[in-house]
Amino acid sequence: MLLIYCENITPRFKYISRYILEEICGFEIKITSDHSEYISFEGPSLNYSNRLFNKKEIQIAPASFLFENSLNPANPRIEKRDNEIDFYFPALHSELWVKDPVAASFFLLSRYEEYFPYSPGKYNSYEAHVSISFLHGILNKPLVNEWAEKLKRQLIEMFPSTPFCPQNFSAIVSIDIDQAFAFQNRGRLRNFLSFFRNIFFLNGKLLSAQIKTILFKGQDPYDTYTYLNQIQSESKLQFLYFVNLGDYSKFDKNLDTKNHSLKKLLAGIHSYAPVGIHPSFYSNDIPSKFDSEKKALEIMLGEPVTKSRQHYLKIMMPDTYHHLLNAGIEEDYSMGYSTRPGFRAGTCTPFYWFDLSKNEETKLKVYPVTFMEGTLGEDMKLTPTQGLKLMEDYIDLVKKYNGTLLCIWHNHSVNDWFFWKGWKKTFEQMIEKIKE
Numbered sequence: 405m406l407l408i409y410c411e412n413i414t415p416r417f418k419y420i421s422r423y424i425l426e427e428i429c430g431f432e433i434k435i436t437s438d439h440s441e442y443i444s445f446e447g448p449s450l451n452y453s454n455r456l457f458n459k460k461e462i463q464i465a466p467a468s469f470l471f472e473n474s475l476n477p478a479n480p481r482i483e484k485r486d487n488e489i490d491f492y493f494p495a496l497h498s499e500l501w502v503k504d505p506v507a508a509s510f511f512l513l514s515r516y517e518e519y520f521p522y523s524p525g526k527y528n529s530y531e532a533h534v535s536i537s538f539l540h541g542i543l544n545k546p547l548v549n550e551w552a553e554k555l556k557r558q559l560i561e562m563f564p565s566t567p568f569c570p571q572n573f574s575a576i577v578s579i580d581i582d583q584a585f586a587f588q589n590r591g592r593l594r595n596f597l598s599f600f601r602n603i604f605f606l607n608g609k610l611l612s613a614q615i616k617t618i619l620f621k622g623q624d625p626y627d628t629y630t631y632l633n634q635i636q637s638e639s640k641l642q643f644l645y646f647v648n649l650g651d652y653s654k655f656d657k658n659l660d661t662k663n664h665s666l667k668k669l670l671a672g673i674h675s676y677a678p679v680g681i682h683p684s685f686y687s688n689d690i691p692s693k694f695d696s697e698k699k700a701l702e703i704m705l706g707e708p709v710t711k712s713r714q715h716y717l718k719i720m721m722p723d724t725y726h727h728l729l730n731a732g733i734e735e736d737y738s739m740g741y742s743t744r745p746g747f748r749a750g751t752c753t754p755f756y757w758f759d760l761s762k763n764e765e766t767k768l769k770v771y772p773v774t775f776m777e778g779t780l781g782e783d784m785k786l787t788p789t790q791g792l793k794l795m796e797d798y799i800d801l802v803k804k805y806n807g808t809l810l811c812i813w814h815n816h817s818v819n820d821w822f823f824w825k826g827w828k829k830t831f832e833q834m835i836e837k838i839k840e
Contacts, residue, residue: 406431406559406566409442410452416470417452419758419765420510425450428552428753428805430569431559448563452506454496462558467493467507473763475519480511482540489542489550505551512537512548512750514758518721525743527685529718532744543746544798549753549805571753571806574642575838576771578737579632580682580713580814581647583657584666588624626816629669633676639835643677646713646737649697650684655715661700670704680711680737688718691727698731713812714738717773722761729768737810740773743783745798747772752807774798776812777827788826795834809838 406425410417413435425431436442442449442457449461469478481492481501491508492501510516518530525531537543560566636643647670650656659666673679681701687694702709712733714724717740728736736757740748749755749772757768775798780791795811802809813831820828 406433406448406450407442407445408433408435408450408452409437409439409455409457410435410466411437411455412471413437414471414473415763415765416472416510416514416758417506420470420506420513421452423513423755424506424509424548424552424555427755428549428571428751429556429559430571431556431566432568448559448566450559454498460562462555462562464504464506465502466496467502467504468496469493469504469507470510471496475516475760477520478511478516480508480536482536482542484540484542489540489545489547505555509548509551509750510758513755514760515721515749516760518719519760527716527718527742529688529716529720532741532746532748535741535748537746537748537750538741538744543741543744543748544801546747546750546752546801546805546807548749548751549807553805573803573806573809575809576642576644576737576811577636577639577835577838578644578646578713578810578812580812581645581658582682582715582814583626583816584647584659584669585624586626586816588627588665625819625821628815628818629673631818632815633673635832635835636677639839641835641838644680644711644737645673645677646680646682646711647701648682648684648715649700650687650693650715653685655685661697661704667704670701674705678711679705679709680713680735681709681733682713682715685715685718688714688720688724688727691730694727695731698733708732710734712736712738717742717776722759725757725759725766725768729766734767735769735771737771737773739770740776740810740812741779742776743779745775745779745794747774752802752805752809754808771808771810774802774809774811777817777831778812778814781817781824781827788830791827792830792833795830796837799834799837 408421425433451461451463452466454465483490490503493504493507495502517536522530522534532538648656648658649661670679681698683694684697698709710733712728717738719738751772754769754771757766757770759766775795780786780794799809817824818828818831
């Protein structure tokens with residue numbers, strides 16, 4: 405057991421120390437504020453205080469950040485040198501600034517910076533371009549895992565017999581169904597309007613595909629579900645689907661929840677993979693929309709829906725997560741940016757959301773997104789080859805820290821057609837890289 409000394413055990417400190425040392429490092433820990441207990445303990449010891457003890461220990465000079473109970477602006481100083489990145493915060497009971505990886509981990513993991521005013525992105529939400537990690541060029545690093553690994557090495561070096569439970573790499577291949585079919589099952593009116601729109605704008609490829617699909621019963625370009633099921637079966641990887649059931653709008657274009665073909669499709673997918681809700685774009689502003697969409701999906705699946713991913717990864721702290729919790733969602737898969745890959749919360753290990761507005765840990769488990777194919781192909785304008793190289797680098801990085809890789813694809817991006825020509829092969833090569 406690892407004994408941790410802290411003079412004032414706050415909710416913030418308890419939360420982040422357990423996450424770092426138990427969830428990531430795999431130690432069994434106990435936290436105490438009893439200095440007598442700490443002094444008499446002869447095993448592995450971590451001192452998170454300015455107090456000096458005459459014993460063998462690792463000591464971290466604490467920042468004041470973890471001992472606060474309210475939201476106050478926090479602007480850490482960031483230093484990069486020798487491939488190491490350190491965050492400095494004002495010290496506890498001092499005007500000095502200290503390097504505190506524990507406080508820094510909490511700052512990133514809690515998404516502290518997202519609770520303060522910011523310049524919204526194109527989807528009117530918090531985006532990569534305003535984040536500290538992006539501005540300092542460190543969004544591509546799982547800093548919390550790096551700091552945890554460094555602390556783990558120090559502890560084992562000082563206390564070689566310290567037992568720990570090693571973590572294992574895992575991967576989740578998630579598929580968003582924004583639009584189940586390109587042309588099939590959409591009804592005469594939508595296909596009629598789409599047909600003449602393609603003629604008016606001279607969209608030859610779309611018009612040709614529409615004619616082949618509707619008139620000649622060809623394969624719908626978005627109907628890739630048999631292929632995805634085959635990949636899942638052969639790879640033995642965990643696949644997870646999220647379906648958008650929002651009312652038709654500029655951002656939500658799926659079939660109506662009463663559509664028989666959509667019901668049949670989701671029933672089939674649900675027989676071999678979990679299915680979660682992909683809330684509509686406007687559900688962030690109107691929670692009742694989310695409730696009705698979730699209820700519709702539960703009727704289709706015949707069971708409660710507990711997994712969710714925000715459309716366009718749109719998270720508004722803390723309101724979005726309050727809505728999810730109130731609606732009975734237990735797992736969120738949105739913690740990433742729609743415009744850049746990387747580690748929005750500084751970690752590649754799932755965590756329970758800490759609600760800063762209430763200063764408490766919640767039961768909502770958050771799975772950090774590593775990358776999304778749309779980010780690479782549409783926002784960053786990468787070719788399939790360039791996209792694969794970036795994916796492979798991230799896969800290696802998550803494997804290095806035995807984290808959980810969460811990638812996002814869409815049913816329409818693996819059809820080897822139109823804009824996504826060549827990305828189907830990239831998808832298959834990514835799968836092979838994950839399996840290595």
